C-alpha cells in the first residue's frame with residue numbers, strides 16, 4: 001500500500017521522531033511512503049517527496065519537521081478540497097497519516113467522512129487535544145519553561161523585581177500549570193480561570209511583607225483579567241481555521257503590577273522558543289510509540305482513528321471525537337499549583 005504522511009499546524013518537537021517510527025514500522029509491514037510537503041497545502045499543490053530509508057536516518061533527536069508544515073485548511077474552498085481528493089487518487093494513496101492538532105486532524109476526519117482512509121497522530125505543545133491524555137511536544141515545551149523559570153528566578157531575586165512570564169498554550173493553560181509547578185512560580189494564571197489584577201497585586205505585596213522581595217508570575221497567553229471578558233490578542237487577523245493570534249497579557253500585567261505595587265516589574269514572552277529544538281526523552285518515546293501504533297492501525301485497516309495515550313497505554317479513538325474540542329486544564333492539577341501561590 002502507498003501511504004502519505006503529512007505534518008500540519010504549528011511545528012513541535014517530536015514530529016521527525018514520529019515520521020521515523022511510522023516509516024520504520026510501516027516498511028516492516030510492507031508499505032511504501034510519500035511525504036506531503038507543508039501539511040494539507042502539499043495535497044492542494046501536489047507537492048510530494050518520496051520517503052526513503054536514508055531520509056529517516058538520524059531523525060529521532062531533530063526538531064522541526066523534514067516535511068515542513070503550514071496552517072492550510074483545504075475545506076475553506078470546495079475547489080481546494082476537490083484538488084486534495086483528486087491528488088490523493090492520482091498518487092494512489094491507500095491511507096494518509098496526518099500528524100497534527102485539532103485543525104489538522106479535523107481535516108483528516110472530514111476527508112474520512114468523504115471516503116478517504118486516514119489515521120491521525122496527536123501533536124501539539126499546548127496539550128489541548130481531546131481524547132488523549134498527552135500530546136507529544138508538550139513535555140519538551142514544559143521543560144523549556146522550567147529551565148527559563150530557573151534562570152529568571154536568579155535575576156529576578158537579585159534585582160528584587162517582579163517577573164511576568166508569558167507562555168504559549170492557546171485557550172488552555174496546560175503549559176503554564178505544568179511549567180509553573182516545575183519552575184516554582186508564585187502564581188499561575190490560566191484562561192480557564194479569568195484573574196483579578198488586584199488579587200495578583202495582593203500576592204506580590206504579601207510576599208514582600210513576608211520578606212520575599214521578588215515574585216515570579218506565569219501567565220498563559222490566553223489568560224485574561226475578569227473585566228476584559230476574553231483573551232488579549234495581538235491583532236484582529238485570523239488564520240485559515242479561524243484562530244486568533246494571542247499575546248500581550250504579560251506586558252499588560254507587568255504594567256498593572258508595577259503601577260499597583262510600586263515594585264519594578266519586567267515581562268518575558270517565551271514564544272516560539274517553547275516549540276523549537278530537540279524533543280525530550282519523554283517526547284521521543286511517546287512519538288515513537290504513537291508512530292509504531294499508527295502504522296499498525298493501517299495494517300489492521302482501522303481507519304478514521306487517532307492513536308492516543310490513556311494512562312500509560314496507547315489506544316485508538318475515533319478521529320472526529322478528538323478534533324474540534326479543546327481539552328482544558330484539569331481542576332485537580334490547578335488546585336495543586338494553587339497550594340504554592342504566594
Ligand code: F6P
Nearest residue numbers: 010124125126168169170246275
Ligand atoms: O498551537 C501551538 C501554538 O504554538 C500556540 O501555543 C500558539 O498560540 C500558536 O501555536 C502560535 O502560532 P504561530 O506559530 O502561528 O505563531
